[in-house]
Amino acid sequence: MQTDWGSLFELTMSPWELIVRGTITYWFIFALLRLAGRRDFGSVGMANILLLVMIADAAQNGMAGDYKTITEGMILIATLVFWSVLVDRLCYFVPAARVVLEANRLCLVKDGQIQRRGMRREYITEDELMAELRKNGIDDIKKVxxxxxxxxxxxxVLPYRK
Structure with missing residues (x-):
């Protein structure tokens, strides 16, 4: 069996179509995850998770042959990285963009009082909040x-100073 090495790098789809597909997919998943909240992501940023998953999928398609050529997968991955870098730069240089593109911190406790609105917004129970406070060495909400x-x-957690 003879391999046609030149066909590995041929485009079977327009590069612009790949860029548009990557762009639409990126922003759809970004918006979806932004609306879903952030409580399950821990200390890894949502945009990083999004980029990792999408690159893994695009690379897999390129490697497994779902695209006809490696070049198509490379263009799609480059498009995803481009959007990720652009969003990071935009948020850095245009602070107003952060309101839409990044999650803001959310107050859960203010002057020893639980802020129920913030907890409802991220679906955090009082037990979960108290567990986090205990991890920070605080056993009474009034100390926060x-x-x-x-x-x-x-x-x-910012405790009161003694």
Whole structure:
């Protein structure tokens, strides 16, 4: 069996179609994950998870032959990386873009009082909040000046000073 090495790099689909497909898929999944919240992602950013999953899928398609050539998979992966880098740069240089593209920290405890609205927004129970406080060495909510769910989904606690 003889392999046609030149066909590995031929395009069977327009590069622009690949770029458009990658762009639409990226923004669809980004918006979907942004609306879903961040509580299950831990300390890894949602955009990083999105990029990793999409690159893995695009690379798999390129390697397994779902695309006719490796070049198509490479164009799609480059498109995904481009959007990820652009979003990071945009958020850095245009602070107003952060409101839409990044999650803001969310106040869960303010001056020893649970902020139920914030907890409802991320579906955090009082038991889950108290478990996080105990991990930070706090056994009484009244000892907490502020507790926030950070952008990446972890909870930071600012206790009152003694």
């Amino acid at each position: 000046r502020r507790a926030y769910m950070e952008e990446a989904g972890d909870i930071s």
